[in-house]
Amino acid sequence: MSNAESEPPETGEAIGEKLTELAKRRGYFFRSSGSYGGVGGFYTFGPQGASLKGNVEDAWRDRFAIAEGNMEIDAPTIMPEPVFEASGHLDGFDDMLIECPDCGTSSRADHLVEDETEYEDAESLPIHEVEEIIAEYELVCPECGAGLAGVAVEEFNLMFATNIGPGDSQPGYLRPETAQGIFVEFPRLKEYARNQLPFGVTQIGRAYRNEISPRRSIIRTREFTQAELEYFVDPEADEPNLERVEDVELTLYPASEQRNDDGSEVETTIGSALEDGIIGDPWVAYFLGVAKPWYEAVGVDMDRFRFRQHLSGERAHYAADCWDAESEIDGNWIELAGFAYRGDYDLSKHADHSGDRFTVFKQYDEPQTVERATVDPDMSYLGPEFGGDAGAVAEELEALAGRDRSAFEADAVEIELEGETHEIPAEKTGFAVEEQTEAGEHVVPHVVEPSFGIDRLVYTVLHHAYREDEVDGEQRTYLELEPEVAPTFVGVFPLQNDDALEEQAREIVADLRDAGLSVTYDDSGNIGRRYRRQDEVGTPFCVTVDYETIENEETTVTVRERDTTAQKRLPVGDLAETLSAIRAGEMAFEEL
RNA sequence: GCGCGGAUGGUCUAGUGGUAGGACCUGAGCCUUCCAAGCUCAUGGCCCGGGUUCAAAUCCCGGUCCGCGCACCA
Known part of the structure; x- marks a missing residue:
């Protein structure tokens, strides 16, 4: 057992219940099929939640597919039984x-x-x-x-079983991880990568596990979304570009510290962690270095974030080194992602079971000439002599040529077959030593797998964004979501119910939407109520049209920032451009 | 799957063997020149199935779901 759930940082009060209530009321997420009594382990993302989740997925795609130059695929969620015989899920699961x-x-x-x-x-x-x-x-x-x-x-x-087509002749399963959809298609995917290692394939999609007891809201469900990257490398030749990440600072909780009673987390950089041998594999280190700033950018609180190394007993047998990204939620550490070096385990298994070729041809710099011992047995002799065993004899001769050329120097070659020794005249073996030119070799790539849980991340982002404060003596609840992932980016209001104000406000809504921003319009109740409503779903900015807007020569509106409730007056003409720049992170509200 | 506790409008909750009340939210209107204000009105609820009873949201049994603990988590 790991002590992964011990020693959480002393930050944050228990807000899970409040968050769940807010999520239900405002449309982030709620239990599915409620009208029929509900069903355990399944959640629906409401309008806000679906948007937030989509934004997180987009951010992941930008970073792990596009910015890294990796491909993205979209494989089926149902695959036939042999796939899972090969992957080991049928037995191991x-x-x-x-x-x-x-x-x-x-x-x-x-x-x-x-x-x-x-x-x-x-x-x-x-x-x-x-x-x-x-x-x-x-x-x-x-x-x-x-x-x-x-x-x-x-x-x-733990896999959901189903049948493909009528009857039960072709059993299938809902995939328990998205990864298999990538591994299974490797022979074709490597073609798309023009047979060049290294290359990466990503997939964002659903996975299914029939958990015995789903718990804790959307942290552990039976249907969930994963974002996975399978990065295929030549273990002999490829190295990550560590310069890009070596200065990234991170909090590590290595296996050695977890075993100590008074073990603690280590603050270090990617570069020194590799030097000190804390992180064993440079590829794993590289992706930890990519992931950390990304998590920070989508809104995970770095004071409640760490990478924890798997203990040896916890690791799958094929994984050389494995780290989890973890976030702290109400005093518990939950797993957000796993980073594993899986070696050639997956591709080899599928090669064995499918008979297809899961290798990449690696051309040598210079063609290599090698001497190779070959046999070309005279089957017209072996056939009559050995009958049904002739084929096996030929195979044994070939194997023998590979391991012991001297055996062919005598007049007769001795081979052993099922405990019996046979002699074959040397001239009937067709033995020869030939020079062969080889242009390259087939290598089974090794796999580095960063595997992200999206639902858990969405939950963490909401949890870490949850704030309560007081404005003018009134309680306020708001979500300090990053503009990049917030479901709605800007709310637009007329200060009061007034046709002129409303008309101007609706024009602004149309302009902002044309600029690609997610906008909501609200003219109900009073202005304060509308601000609070947007605060509670995490909308970063609100624009209000007042009488100055329509009376003054220069058309201006107030822009109000969520976290500080500070307001600034901006010309309407620049509004779309300015807000877009803020959302893209090119400008800050304070600089206006 | 086991044990303990729970389930009342969208949300949070009061409630008794005699058919349910509040607050917030939401909608309509009035008012309102920037932060959940006020007034009027409105929509909307006893988790599901059986049993006991003249009568069950209430008591009993079973189920579903939620929370916690145990087990499980490739």
Whole structure:
């Protein structure tokens, strides 16, 4: 177990409940299918939430696809069973649960068998065998000691199963991660990359896990959105451009510190963390360095953010080094993203299972000439001599030529086949040593995988943006969302119900929308109420048309900033341009 | 999946075996020359299914969902 949930920074009071209430009331997110009683683990993003989420996805795409020069694809969410046999999800995602008839405790049946008997890989055994083993060894409930012999073992796979087409002849599954959609299409994707390593493929999409108990709002759901990058590299040749990120400062929580009782987080830079060996892999380090400023830009509070290294027991067996991005929410650390060096695990598995080629041809600088021992067996001799074994004999000859040329120097070549020794006259083997020119080799790329959870990030962004303060003695709740991700960028109001003011305000709305800004118009109640309404959904700016606007020669409006409630008067003509510049981060409100 | 607690307008909540009230929000109107003001009016609710009862939002059972703990989290 990690102590990932220990020692949260002492910032922020518990605001999860208030946020959930606000999210429901204002349209960020809410439980799905409420009219039918609701369903666990599924949430709908309302108008505000969908917009915020879309903006976060756009920001991710800008940074991890476009700015890095990576491709983006959009693969199906349902894939056929063999894909998941290859990926390991069909077996590895399978839990065997056994429930104690006395105390009701559920245990992992496969773990019980592995712990208490000499069986080592109980997970791969069929259910009935596990049940037999439990009966045979008279295993008991680890909690209360009651006998478990004869108790049914229940299989629980975290993947949602379905059927493709009529009947159940072609089982399929909803993908438990978006990554497989990329790996499966690798042979074609590498063509689009013109067979050049390194290259990256991104995907933003839904993934599905039939969680036993979804919890904590949209933090752990059964359907969620991931943004993943699979970056394919030549492990021999490719190196990340660390200069771009080496000065990025970050908070790390390495495995070594987690094991200490008084372990603590480490403040360092990408460059020194690599030098000190804290981060093991330069590619992982590179993407941590890209991710940190990005998280900051979309509104994650860097005082409540860290990268935590996986402990060795926590890592998947193929992952050499693995770090999670984590944010702190009401005293708990939640996982926002995982950065794993997956080696050639995924591509090799799919190569084995599909028979397709998951490699990239890497041309040498200079063609290389190598001596290679080859055989060309005389099958008209081997056939009559060995009958049905002739093919196997030929294969063994070829293998032998590869490992021991001297075996072919005698008049007769000895080979072993199923324990028997056979002699083949040397002249019948067609043995030769030839010079071959090789232009390059097929390499299985290694994969670096930054994998982001979007829903959790949206929740974190809202949580970290939540503010309460007082304006003129009145309580105020507002969301300090970054302009780049805020669902609505500007609200436009007439100061009062007045045809002239309203007409002018509607013109401004049209202008701003033409400029591509997300605008809302509001003329209900009084001006203060409208400001508060926009504050609560996190709209960064409000524009108000008053009598000065329509009476003075120069048409001006007030622009009011959300966080400070400060106002400035600006000419209408420059409004769209100025606000667009602010949204793009090229200008600050204070500079106006 | 187990245990404990919960579920009343959009939101937050009061409530008793005799068919539900408030606040906020929302909408209409009045008022209003910049921060949830005031006045009038309006919309809208007892999670679902069974049982007990003359009568159930209330008591009982089951389910669904939510929160917490346990287990689970490739």
